[in-house]
Amino acid sequence: MRLFPKEIDFFEIFDKTSLNITKAASRLVDLMEIFDDTEARAKEIHEIEQDSDMLTHDIMKKLNKTFITPIDREDLYSLASRMDDVIDLIWAVADRIAVFKLKEPMREAIKMSKDILTTAEVMHKAVKKLKEKNYAHVQEYCIEINRLENTVDRGFRDALGKLFDDVKDPILIIKWKEIYEHLEDASDRCEDVANILEAIVLKYA
Amino acid sequence: MRLFPKEIDFFEIFDKTSLNITKAASRLVDLMEIFDDTEARAKEIHEIEQDSDMLTHDIMKKLNKTFITPIDREDLYSLASRMDDVIDLIWAVADRIAVFKLKEPMREAIKMSKDILTTAEVMHKAVKKLKEKNYAHVQEYCIEINRLENTVDRGFRDALGKLFDDVKDPILIIKWKEIYEHLEDASDRCEDVANILEAIVLKYA
Amino acid sequence: MRLFPKEIDFFEIFDKTSLNITKAASRLVDLMEIFDDTEARAKEIHEIEQDSDMLTHDIMKKLNKTFITPIDREDLYSLASRMDDVIDLIWAVADRIAVFKLKEPMREAIKMSKDILTTAEVMHKAVKKLKEKNYAHVQEYCIEINRLENTVDRGFRDALGKLFDDVKDPILIIKWKEIYEHLEDASDRCEDVANILEAIVLKYA
Numbered sequence: 234m235r236l237f238p239k240e241i242d243f244f245e246i247f248d249k250t251s252l253n254i255t256k257a258a259s260r261l262v263d264l265m266e267i268f269d270d271t272e273a274r275a276k277e278i279h280e281i282e283q284d285s286d287m288l289t290h291d292i293m294k295k296l297n298k299t300f301i302t303p304i305d306r307e308d309l310y311s312l313a314s315r316m317d318d319v320i321d322l323i324w325a326v327a328d329r330i331a332v333f334k335l336k337e338p339m340r341e342a343i344k345m346s347k348d349i350l351t352t353a354e355v356m357h358k359a360v361k362k363l364k365e366k367n368y369a370h371v372q373e374y375c376i377e378i379n380r381l382e383n384t385v386d387r388g389f390r391d392a393l394g395k396l397f398d399d400v401k402d403p404i405l406i407i408k409w410k411e412i413y414e415h416l417e418d419a420s421d422r423c424e425d426v427a428n429i430l431e432a433i434v435l436k437y438a
Numbered sequence: 439m440r441l442f443p444k445e446i447d448f449f450e451i452f453d454k455t456s457l458n459i460t461k462a463a464s465r466l467v468d469l470m471e472i473f474d475d476t477e478a479r480a481k482e483i484h485e486i487e488q489d490s491d492m493l494t495h496d497i498m499k500k501l502n503k504t505f506i507t508p509i510d511r512e513d514l515y516s517l518a519s520r521m522d523d524v525i526d527l528i529w530a531v532a533d534r535i536a537v538f539k540l541k542e543p544m545r546e547a548i549k550m551s552k553d554i555l556t557t558a559e560v561m562h563k564a565v566k567k568l569k570e571k572n573y574a575h576v577q578e579y580c581i582e583i584n585r586l587e588n589t590v591d592r593g594f595r596d597a598l599g600k601l602f603d604d605v606k607d608p609i610l611i612i613k614w615k616e617i618y619e620h621l622e623d624a625s626d627r628c629e630d631v632a633n634i635l636e637a638i639v640l641k642y643a
Numbered sequence: 644m645r646l647f648p649k650e651i652d653f654f655e656i657f658d659k660t661s662l663n664i665t666k667a668a669s670r671l672v673d674l675m676e677i678f679d680d681t682e683a684r685a686k687e688i689h690e691i692e693q694d695s696d697m698l699t700h701d702i703m704k705k706l707n708k709t710f711i712t713p714i715d716r717e718d719l720y721s722l723a724s725r726m727d728d729v730i731d732l733i734w735a736v737a738d739r740i741a742v743f744k745l746k747e748p749m750r751e752a753i754k755m756s757k758d759i760l761t762t763a764e765v766m767h768k769a770v771k772k773l774k775e776k777n778y779a780h781v782q783e784y785c786i787e788i789n790r791l792e793n794t795v796d797r798g799f800r801d802a803l804g805k806l807f808d809d810v811k812d813p814i815l816i817i818k819w820k821e822i823y824e825h826l827e828d829a830s831d832r833c834e835d836v837a838n839i840l841e842a843i844v845l846k847y848a
Contacts, residue, residue, distance in 0.1 A: 293838070297845035303508050303713050332804045394537045403608035403813035407820070410612070428498070435502035508713050599742045608813035615817070633703070640707035 243309055244364040246292045250316045251357040253285045257323045258350040264327055265346045268338045275327040282324040289317045308433050315425040322419035323349070326412055333408040341392030342409070345385055345416040352381045352423045359430055368434045375434075378427035385420035389413055448514055449569040451497045455521045456562040458490045462528045463555040469532055470551045473543045480532040487529040494522045513638050520630040527624035528554070531617055538613040546597030547614070550590055550621040557586045557628045564635055573639045580639075583632035590625035594618055653719055654774040656702045660726045661767040663695045667733045668760040674737055675756045678748045685737040692734040699727045718843050725835040732829035733759070736822055743818040751802030752819070755795055755826040762791045762833045769840055778844045785844075788837035795830035799823055 257278050264274040292313045296306055326346075359374035392413045400406050462483050469479040497518045501511055531551075564579035597618045605611050667688050674684040702723045706716055736756075769784035802823045810816050 293842070294845065297842045303717070307508070307512070307717070328800065332800055333807055390533065390537055397538055397609065397613070403612065404807065404816060406609060406612060407813065407816060408807070432498070432502045435499065512713070512717070595738065595742055602743055602814065602818070608817065611814060611817060637703070637707045640704065 243292060243295065244360065246288050246295075247312060247316070247360050248357075248364055250285055250288050250292075250313070250320075251353070251360045253281050253288070254316065254320050254323070255350070255353040255357050257281045257285075257320050258346070258353040261323050261327055262343070262346045262350050264330065265338050265343045268336075271327075271335070272331040275324070275331040278324050278327045282320050285317065285320045289313050308429060308436075312426065312429050312433075315422050315429065318422040319353075319419050319426070322415050322422065326415045326419070329408070329412050329415065333412075335408060339392070339396075339409055341388065341395060342412060342416065345388045345392065345413065345420075348381055348385045348388060349416060349419055349423070352378055352385070352420060355381065356423055356426055359427070363430060363433065371430055371434050375427040375431045378423055382420050382424040382427075385417060389417040389420075448497060448500065449565065451493050451500075452517060452521070452565050453562075453569055455490055455493050455497075455518070455525075456558070456565045458486050458493070459521065459525050459528070460555070460558040460562050462486045462490075462525050463551070463558040466528050466532055467548070467551045467555050469535065470543050470548045473541075476532075476540070477536040480529075480536040483529050483532040487525050490522065490525045494518050513634060513641075517631065517634050517638075520627050520634065523627040524558075524624050524631070527620050527627065531620045531624070534613070534617050534620065538617075540613060544597070544601075544614055546593065546600060547617060547621065550593045550597065550618065550625075553586055553590045553593060554621060554624055554628070557583055557590070557625060560586065561628055561631055564632070568635060568638065576635055576639050580632040580636045583628055587625050587629040587632075590622060594622040594625075653702060653705065654770065656698050656705075657722060657726070657770050658767075658774055660695055660698050660702075660723070660730075661763070661770045663691050663698070664726060664730050664733070665760070665763040665767050667691045667695075667730050668756070668763040671733050671737055672753070672756045672760050674740065675748050675753045678740075678746075681737075681745070682741040685734075685741040688734050688737040692730050695727065695730045699723050718839060718846075722836065722839050722843075725832050725839065728832040729763075729829050729836070732825050732832065736825045736829070739818070739822050739825065743822075745818060749802070749806075749819055751798065751805060752822060752826065755798045755802065755823065755830075758791055758795045758798060759826060759829055759833070762788055762795070762830060765791065766833055766836055769837070773840060773843065781840055781844050785837040785841045788833055792830050792834040792837075795827060799827040799830075 260274065260278050260281070264271060264278075267274075293310070296309055296313070301309075355374050355377050359371050359378070362368075362370040362374065393410065396406055396409055396413070400409070465479065465483050465486070469476060469483075472479075498515070501514055501518070506514075560579050560582050564576050564583070567573075567575040567579065598615065601611055601614055601618070605614070670684065670688050670691070674681060674688075677684075703720070706719055706723070711719075765784050765787050769781050769788070772778075772780040772784065803820065806816055806819055806823070810819070
């Protein structure tokens with residue numbers, strides 16, 4: 234049984250995109266832990282994001298020009314959009330740290346970033362397994378992504394509580410609140426990716 | 439004339455979900471009015487949200503495994519997603535009140551919560567009428583939901599204006615602004631539900 | 644070769660909606676530059692938004708009642724929704740200026756508003772060319788919208804950086820940050836419109 238027979242190269246591109254997400258998340262963890270030269274580090278992540286943008290554009294063009302059923306197209310389109318969102322948000326986090334001229338990391342932001350890196354790695358594995366038509370493993374990885382999203386969600390609410398408990402400078406609160414929200418959004422979009430992967434497997438496997 | 443003949447049990451699940459939304463909204467009004475033990479009250483709403491999560495997961499699985507036309511699937515999928523958003527946002531409001539350790543309610547937040555409860559009750563009726571194939575009533579209730587969304591929208595902008603007029607502590611402004619935004623979002627997602635219900639009726643009735 | 648033969652009047656409505664977006668954006672530039680009587684000016688933009696709401700409602704009803712393929716419907720539905728978002732956001736910007744009782748403009752907000760007006764004008768041209776089946780020009784305009792979105796995005800990050808560099812009052816930061824975010828969102832939704840227009844052209848031209 235073949236899945237999307239004519240569009241197997243789509244999964245090549247998704248593989249590259251999810252590898253890019255892993256790279257960007259890994260650079261974000263470095264930035265969060267080392268917290269020096271934040272502008273240069275944000276620029277590096279921006280380059281990965283730009284690279285992914287071209288992959289997304291490529292996949293959208295192929296999707297629009299390839300004959301596939303509406304329902305396949307819709308799934309692949311959503312998959313590409315949500316992956317694009319994840320990398321955009323990872324870049325937004327790095328960018329805000331530079332734009333806000335933040336000088337010191339927050340333990341909670343490091344933890345959230347690490348959990349997002351783990352999520353990205355599992356997502357990359359899930360995409361690879363889908364490409365290899367190893368559907369049982371796709372589902373396992375998707376469950377793990379959902380579990381990780383719960384972890385990030387709890388981490389986000391802890392971070393928010395601690396931010397308002399410990400920090401008294403409202404401007405610093407505004408800055409970190411936005412960063413935490415982008416991290417939480419990135420994790421939510423990873424969960425969306427997992428849900429789409431699960432839907433694809435349920436429909437076609 | 440039958441609507442979604444093979445998937446009539448979908449509407450059973452939507453009925454349960456919209457009942458859950460009503461329950462959660464009712465608990466939120468209690469929390470807003472009484473404003474004691476906010477953490478325990480938020481936890482109760484969280485349990486309703488968790489319960490709904492399982493219903494949503496169940497419906498998504500059934501949608502992916504059932505043979506239905508892409509367009510029906512798309513509508514039912516959107517319906518489940520938007521209802522899930524509503525209950526998530528109601529929980530988020532309750533959760534923020536606890537996380538932000540707010541000690542006193544805001545009159546405007548009570549009013550917005552009550553309007554959302556009314557919206558939820560009308561939404562529940564609309565779903566019931568759809569299940570019973572009483573399409574004229576579905577449309578009536580949808581118009582009422584749209585009207586209520588306008589009320590919440592005006593309430594939101596009043597609340598925002600009053601917040602910046604009356605409160606001088608920027609941290610308190612940040613906290614309540616987020617709560618008002620989540621309430622407004624919950625109301626917007628209810629309007630999305632009404633629009634999807636209307637679309638279903640227009641297409642199939 | 645005909646595009647959406649039976650629904651050619653859809654593009655009449657899109658033409659009117661995109662003209663409305665241009666009008667609203669133009670009024671927003673006036674508000675930002677002159678910055679007097681902000682409440683009355685916001686009300687004028689609200690009237691344009693209300694007018695567009697009726698157009699959107701009309702198109703949604705026609706979409707649901709017209710027999711078209713799911714994939715066409717999906718594209719037209721998205722187009723109408725994203726255009727509706729653009730005008731909602733332009734109105735939200737004007738409304739916040741009034742609700743927040745802001746007394747002085749920000750140079751960066753004027754610049755972002757002007758770029759959004761330019762985007763709206765190009766978008767209107769793109770919709771006109773689609774109506775005329777002049778597909779090559781549609782694509783050209785879409786590329787220009789994407790370029791403008793990059794400009795607004797850079798403008799947004801500059802504005803954010805300058806806001807935190809120059810303004811010391813946290814409440815003023817909260818207010819302008821929200822306005823900048825709505826402007827950036829409006830630009831993002833214009834990019835969505837461009838992407839949908841491009842997809843339509845690629846699929847059917």
